[in-house]
Amino acid sequence: MFEGINKVGDFEWEVPIGYVPDMRVPGRFFLSQALAETLEEGAVHQLANVATLPGIVKYSLAMPDIHWGYGFPIGGVAAFDRATGVVSPGGVGFDINCGVRLITTPLTEADLAGKKRELIEALFSVVPTGVGAKSTLRVSNSELTDVMVTGARWAVERGLGTQRDLVRCEEEGAMPGADPEAVSAKARQRGVPQLGTLGSGNHFLEIQVAREIVDPEAARVFGITEGQICFMVHCGSRGLGHQVATDHLRVLEKALRKYQIQLPDRQLACAPIDSPEGRAYYGGMACAANYAWANRQVIMHEARKAFMQVFDIDYDEMRLIYDVAHNVAKFERHDVNGVSMEVCVHRKGATRAFGPGAPGIPREYAAVGQPVLIPGSMGTSSYLLHGTEAAMQKTWGSTCHGAGRVLSRSKAKRTVHGKELREQLAKEGILVRAHHDSVLAEEAPEAYKPSHEVVRVVHEAGLSGTVARLEPLGVIKG
Amino acid sequence: MSFEELEHTADVLMRIRGATLSELFSEAGRAMFHVMYGPCEDRGIVRQIALEAEDLESLLVDYLSELLFIADTENLVFCTFDVDLQGNQLSAVVRGEPFDPERHAGGTLIKGISYFGLEIVKEKDVYVVDIIFDI
Numbered sequence: 001m002f003e004g005i006n007k008v009g010d011f012e013w014e015v016p017i018g019y020v021p022d023m024r025v026p027g028r029f030f031l032s033q034a035l036a037e038t039l040e041e042g043a044v045h046q047l048a049n050v051a052t053l054p055g056i057v058k059y060s061l062a063m064p065d066i067h068w069g070y071g072f073p074i075g076g077v078a079a080f081d082r083a084t085g086v087v088s089p090g091g092v093g094f095d096i097n098c099g100v101r102l103i104t105t106p107l108t109e110a111d112l113a114g115k116k117r118e119l120i121e122a123l124f125s126v127v128p129t130g131v132g133a134k135s136t137l138r139v140s141n142s143e144l145t146d147v148m149v150t151g152a153r154w155a156v157e158r159g160l161g162t163q164r165d166l167v168r169c170e171e172e173g174a175m176p177g178a179d180p181e182a183v184s185a186k187a188r189q190r191g192v193p194q195l196g197t198l199g200s201g202n203h204f205l206e207i208q209v210a211r212e213i214v215d216p217e218a219a220r221v222f223g224i225t226e227g228q229i230c231f232m233v234h235c236g237s238r239g240l241g242h243q244v245a246t247d248h249l250r251v252l253e254k255a256l257r258k259y260q261i262q263l264p265d266r267q268l269a270c271a272p273i274d275s276p277e278g279r280a281y282y283g284g285m286a287c288a289a290n291y292a293w294a295n296r297q298v299i300m301h302e303a304r305k306a307f308m309q310v311f312d313i314d315y316d317e318m319r320l321i322y323d324v325a326h327n328v329a330k331f332e333r334h335d336v337n338g339v340s341m342e343v344c345v346h347r348k349g350a351t352r353a354f355g356p357g358a359p360g361i362p363r364e365y366a367a368v369g370q371p372v373l374i375p376g377s378m379g380t381s382s383y384l385l386h387g388t389e390a391a392m393q394k395t396w397g398s399t400c401h402g403a404g405r406v407l408s409r410s411k412a413k414r415t416v417h418g419k420e421l422r423e424q425l426a427k428e429g430i431l432v433r434a435h436h437d438s439v440l441a442e443e444a445p446e447a448y449k450p451s452h453e454v455v456r457v458v459h460e461a462g463l464s465g466t467v468a469r470l471e472p473l474g475v476i477k478g
Numbered sequence: 479m480s481f482e483e484l485e486h487t488a489d490v491l492m493r494i495r496g497a498t499l500s501e502l503f504s505e506a507g508r509a510m511f512h513v514m515y516g517p518c519e520d521r522g523i524v525r526q527i528a529l530e531a532e533d534l535e536s537l538l539v540d541y542l543s544e545l546l547f548i549a550d551t552e553n554l555v556f557c558t559f560d561v562d563l564q565g566n567q568l569s570a571v572v573r574g575e576p577f578d579p580e581r582h583a584g585g586t587l588i589k590g591i592s593y594f595g596l597e598i599v600k601e602k603d604v605y606v607v608d609i610i611f612d613i
Contacts, residue, residue, distance in 0.1 A: 040487070069488050070594035070610050094590030094612045131514060131587050132553060132577045189551050200587045201613050239550050242589045246543045253536070253593070266535075266593035405487040409586070409613070436584035438516075478587075 002041055011064070011461040015048050020264060023051040029062035029075075030395075032457045038406050038449060039066065046073040049264045053078070054272070055085025057336060057343055061395055063350050064457040065404035065449070069093070071267035074349035077398045079334065080273065082342040086261070087278045088270035089252065089285070091346030093327045094245040096285050097292035098203075098236030100373040101169075101323035102384065102470075103300060106313055107229040109209055112473065115310055119207065120433050120474045122306040127205055127299055128197040130435045130478040135196040137298065144188055145180045147195065151290030152323075155297040162316070165297065167362050169323040170352060170370075173293040175330060179283025183240070184247050187284075191240030191291060196298035200478030202402075202443055203235040204375075205303060208382060208470040218368040218386050218467040222321050230470060231307075232382060233299050234375050236327065241288035248281040273344055282329070282344075289328055296323060321384070322362075322371035326351050326401035333359075334396055345396045353387035353399035353464045361387070372464045374455055377403050377448035378432065378440070378477070379425050382470045383455045390462035399464040400454050407447040416444040431474040439477060479604065481509035489592070490611040495604050499534065500561045502598065502605040503541060507559040507572065510542055513611060514549070515582040518557035521575035525554070529568045535596050537568055538607065542591045545572065553577040586613045 001013065008014045008028075015027030027047045031039060043066050050072050051060035057079045066075035071090025080086055112119070128135060139147065147154045152173025155161055166172050198205060210228045213219045224230070237244075253269040255277040256262075261270065271278035304318045329346040336343075354361050354370045361370040369387035376382040380403070391397050407415070418437030421444055425432050434440055452469075459466045479495040479502075492509045496502030511518060527544050531537035541561075548554060556574035592610040599606055 067487055070592035070612065074488055131583050131585055132579055186547055186551075190547070200585075243547065246546075246590050249590075249593070250536070250540070254532070266596065269593070408483075408485045408487050409490060410483045411485065435579065438584040439586065442586065 001036055002044060005044065011457050015044060020045060020048040020052070023048055025051050025056050025059055027051050027060040029066050030064045030457060030461050030463065032453060034453055035064055035449065035457065040068040042068040043073040047076060049268060050076060050078050052264060053086055053088065053268060053270060054261060055081040057081055063398065063400040064454045065349065065400040065402055067404045071265060072346065072348040075400060075404065076348045077346065077350045077395055079343035079345045079396050082273060082331065082344060085273055085344060086270035087273050087282050087329055087344055088268055088346065089245050089249045089281060090268040091348050092285060092329050093348050094242045095236040095327055096241035096245060097289035097325045098327045099292060099296065099323060099325040100232060100234045100375050101296050101300060102230055102232050102321045102373050104224055104319050104321060105229045105307060106317045107311060108227050109229065111311060112229060116431055116474055119306065119310045120431050120476060122309050123205055123303055124433045124476045126302040126306050127476065129476055130200050133197045134193045137196050139192050139195055141188060141192070144191055147294045148180050148183060148287035148290050149178045150174050151293040152297040155294050155301065160301040161297050165320045168320045169293055170325050173297065173323065174290045175286050177282055178286040178290055180287055182280040182284035183244055183287045187240050187243035187247065190243050191238065194238040194240065195295055196302065197238060198235045198299060198478050199238055200439065203478050204378070205299065205476045206232045206472050207474040208232055208472055210468050211471040212469040214466045214468060218465065221365060221368045222371055222384065222467060223319060224321065224384065224468055231303055232375060233296050235295060235299065237288040237292035238295060240291050244284045244288045248284055251277055252281060285329060289325065293323065322373065324351050324373050347398055349401045350398045351401045352397055353391040354397045355387045355389040355392045358387065358392060358397065372399055374400060374451065375402055376451040376472070377445050378443050378475055379430055379445040379472060380448070380451050383451065383466060384468040384470065385455070385464040385466050388462055388464055391464060395463055399458045403448040403451040403454055405447055406449050409442040412444050412447040413441045416441040416446065430472050432477065434477040443477065479505055481505050484608070486610065490613055492609050492611065494607050494609060497604060499605055500563050502607060503538060503561040503563065503568065504559040506538060506542060506609060507545055507556065510545065510588060510611060511556055514585045514588055515555045516585050517581060518555045518574055520558055520573045523554055523574050523576065525572050527570045527572065531566055533566060534598050537566055539591045539593065541568055541570065546588060555582050588613055
């Protein structure tokens with residue numbers, strides 16, 4: 001481990017005040033020895049930089065998938081005092097409410113035999129993916145306002161889903177505080193043609209099988225059984241969210257002098273939560289987050305129809321387990337030294353993992369805590385977990401969001417050939433469909449840390465409990 | 479001059495070099511479109527950009543963000559970037575072609591231009607800047 005960092009628990013490390021100048025609180029992160037070997041010093045610096053922000057409460061935190069990003073490290077979590085703290089797009093990222101949803105089906109692997117290719121092609125034809133993809137939906141500018149305020153509900157009211165879907169989304173698919181006035185004409189222009197599109201990079205729609213049930217009781221509550229075919233959607237707020245982040249980052253950057261905020265990194269640009277600039281960012285970010293929930297709802301709807309086209313199953317037999325955000329800032333109440341306090345929790349590449357009985361999680365899941373979804377990389381397992389009381393105490397109810405990369409995209413492309421990878425995965429029974437093989441190499445399984453190790457650490461550290469392991473059977477990519 | 483991709487696990491880190499600041503900005507645009515779309519030809523599409531910012535780094539972020547916006551909303555891919563800089567004012571003429579899924583869909587979308595570590599420096603006679611593109 002790097003000099004100056006102290007081990008404070010089996011999986012817990014502390015970055016003391018003074019690691020970088022002007023830290024207001026210490027940093028804490030969660031790692032195993034194995035994962036520590038791939039930790040980048042730049043990520044620890046970014047964690048320490050976050051600790052310099054005004055109004056930060058208790059710790060600057062990072063989950064076991066910590067790695068070097070911009071502004072906050074990826075895997076970074078921080079809470080800011082509602083009264084004295086700041087809000088920062090550097091703690092959310094450009095892809096606002098990038099997130100994941102998991103849906104079960106009544107099918108088994110036997111049902112897929114001989115039909116997997118047909119299913120993959122059906123999914124690929126109805127879900128626009130990749131660079132330059134445009135939606136088949138026609139959305140007016142006023143409808144876009146509704147999307148930004150009512151999120152997934154907009155899609156359900158248009159017949160693209162059911163009321164039950166909404167209950168099974170974080171924030172029920174629409175967070176409060178959305179202010180369409182804080183979304184520029186440019187962001188709207190990008191948002192209109194992209195609703196219902198997957199995007200590129202690590203975004204995907206994957207067919208999976210629940211290979212292993214680790215916690216039978218929680219699995220029963222979540223409604224998943226061994227051998228069940230599921231599908232997972234991973235995407236975000238597309239160009240609308242990227243533009244909202246870009247626009248407000250510039251506004252907040254210019255406002256730093258006005259609020260006399262000194263920063264070690266311009267990407268951490270921020271403003272007091274209760275300032276015109278801070279309120280505008282939050283309102284715009286909430287609009288983008290709601291757009292992302294609508295986006296995943298539309299994609300799920302199209303995928304359900306593709307399943308119905310290939311198999312003799314009903315729409316209602318494909319049950320959404322949950323939808324989680326992993327790039328967002330939200331107001332939440334947490335216990336701070338025995339006192340309930342309202343804070344603005346930033347999660348950048350981190351997942352909310354509220355424990356049993358916590359407010360804001362579906363009543364049907366109250367006994368075990370909220371579902372947490374950890375997507376694997378292409379070709380490796382994804383995981384379903386549940387939130388815990390320990391996460392509420394230690395990490396503002398947060399856990400990891402994914403495997404985290406170990407190879408840069410350029411190195412992955414140099415060492416992996418896209419076509420060969422596709423053929424290798426096909427031999428393993430995993431069908432991959434993308435517009436170009438070149439995009440596959442960047443997302444090769446060896447480019448990522450093993451997802452099982454990241455999941456093991458959050459499980460052992462008590463930040464979430466493993467419920468089920470899902471193996472990929474087929475994937476469509478951007 | 480040139481651009482080269484450096485090691486960065488999460489995003490794309492590009493080192494851009496230019497004999498002049500104008501050339502540095504031109505190369506930055508070329509690097510960004512290289513990541514997103516790969517090969518591109520001038521097929522008569524022309525767009526003009528005029529911007530002003532409080533410092534050169536912000537101007538660079540604004541310029542690249544504007545190019546992203548135009549490419550995304552008009553389905554265009556650019557390959558040549560003629561940039562004129564006067565202090566913190568920029569005017570640019572960019573040329574390219576309509577997006578063609580057959581030739582351009584093999585790249586990776588850029589979500590935003592990061593400020594992290596963004597500093598234009600002069601090394602001997604060459605301007606250099608490292609840019610992290612979020613993808």
